[in-house]
Amino acid sequence: DGDAVATLRTPIVAVLGHVDHGKTTLLDRIRGSTVTEGEAGAITQHIGATAVPLETVSELAGSLVDPTDFDLPGLLFIDTPGHHSFSTLRSRGGALADIAVLVVDVNDGFQPQTIEAIDILQRTETPFVVAANKIDTVPGWNPQDDAPIQQSYDAQSDRARETLDERLYELIGELSEHDFSADMYWRVQNFANNVGVVPTSAETGEGVPDVLTVLMGLSQRYLKDAMAIDAEGPGAGTVLEVKEQKGFGTAIDVVLYDGTVRADDTVVVGATGDPIVTDVRALLQPRPLAEIRTEKRFEQVDAVSAAAGLKIAAPDLDDAMAGAPVRVVRDRSREEVVQEVQEE
Numbered sequence: 001d002g003d004a005v006a007t008l009r010t011p012i013v014a015v016l017g018h019v020d021h022g023k024t025t026l027l028d029r030i031r032g033s034t035v036t037e038g039e040a041g042a043i044t045q046h047i048g049a050t051a052v053p054l055e056t057v058s059e060l061a062g063s064l065v066d067p068t069d070f071d072l073p074g075l076l077f078i079d080t081p082g083h084h085s086f087s088t089l090r091s092r093g094g095a096l097a098d099i100a101v102l103v104v105d106v107n108d109g110f111q112p113q114t115i116e117a118i119d120i121l122q123r124t125e126t127p128f129v130v131a132a133n134k135i136d137t138v139p140g141w142n143p144q145d146d147a148p149i150q151q152s153y154d155a156q157s158d159r160a161r162e163t164l165d166e167r168l169y170e171l172i173g174e175l176s177e178h179d180f181s182a183d184m185y186w187r188v189q190n191f192a193n194n195v196g197v198v199p200t201s202a203e204t205g206e207g208v209p210d211v212l213t214v215l216m217g218l219s220q221r222y223l224k225d226a227m228a229i230d231a232e233g234p235g236a237g238t239v240l241e242v243k244e245q246k247g248f249g250t251a252i253d254v255v256l257y258d259g260t261v262r263a264d265d266t267v268v269v270g271a272t273g274d275p276i277v278t279d280v281r282a283l284l285q286p287r288p289l290a291e292i293r294t295e296k297r298f299e300q301v302d303a304v305s306a307a308a309g310l311k312i313a314a315p316d317l318d319d320a321m322a323g324a325p326v327r328v329v330r331d332r333s334r335e336e337v338v339q340e341v342q343e344e
């Protein structure tokens with residue numbers, strides 16, 4: 001009937017938590033990559049973005065997920081640094097998120113940046129699940145590579161299972177001290193009022209099927225209305241980084257959370273001075289499952305729709321600012337869009 005047809009966009013999932021608790025390793029397990037190994041001092045220093053298609057989610061989740069139950073296209077994961085000096089990046093990651101995974105090392109429990117992450121999630125009212133990570137380090141653990149957690153539990157000695165349960169209950173206690181009523185995820189009926197705790201090992205993959213299942217379930221259940229966008233509308237996003245792209249000059253890494261950006265669009269980008277108004281020279285998209293921070297083989301494309309990580313190459317981007325908004329002008333006046341960017 002001529003009305004714009006709403007499309008369901010990919011939910012944006014922020015991965016937050018204290019330094020070294022296993023955020024990047026968890027994403028490596030999902031991507032089948034080794035981004036962690038390439039990090040200087042094994043510390044994440046930038047926000048990352050990785051698109052995980054529904055196909056991959058359902059492959060990894062195995063019997064736990066029936067892809068025909070879902071009409072969301074997959075998940076866009078945002079990796080954030082846990083080191084204390086990167087609090088701006090954590091807030092930025094949190095602000096982009098539709099939902100989140102809070103990664104907590106089961107041995108280490110709540111640490112300063114765990115609490116900082118919880119505060120961000122509370123402030124931005126972002127629903128989240130807790131990945132109680134590194135369960136493979138529980139004394140006497142009998143690893144079950146890539147198994148759903150129930151199967152993995154069944155393969156443990158009573159002793160190992162009891163030790164893990166004790167640690168999980170400590171975590172649940174710490175969450176309740178921060179005003180979150182939490183329980184093991186399989187006991188949570190209403191995820192709107194309760195935080196689900198999922199035992200995981202990013203090292204062995206145990207519990208990873210469960211994390212993906214809970215994230216898809218949460219998204220499908222609570223985010224569907226929010227994910228309905230006019231995919232043809234003018235794109236809106238946030239700058240992650242400003243850097244040289246070989247053959248294209250200065251480019252910006254962007255997380256696009258609404259609409260579409262096309263290769264012939266004019267965009268307005270927040271900058272250290274006045275907003276930059278510039279014409280897109282090229283749109284470069286990472287391959288599915290590639291981390292935008294480390295991707296080497298970007299594909300040059302005509303258009304990108306939300307949600308996605310992409311590089312935008314254009315003239316005059318040198319003063320573009322990480323964390324600033326990016327807006328496509330399209331049918332609107334430049335002045336209007338410049339003002340919108342200034343006000344954000």
Ligand code: GTP
Nearest residue numbers: 019020021022023024025043044082134201202203
């Ligand atoms: P930052 O990004 O710097 O905050 O750290 P991070 O949370 O991304 O941690 P990262 O994934 O870099 O992991 C830190 C260390 O813990 C690495 O040596 C990983 O191999 C290890 N690690 C992560 N997850 C697990 C796990 O489930 N089990 C075990 N045994 N080791 C893990």
Ligand code: MG
Nearest residue numbers: 023024043044
């Ligand atoms: Mg990391």
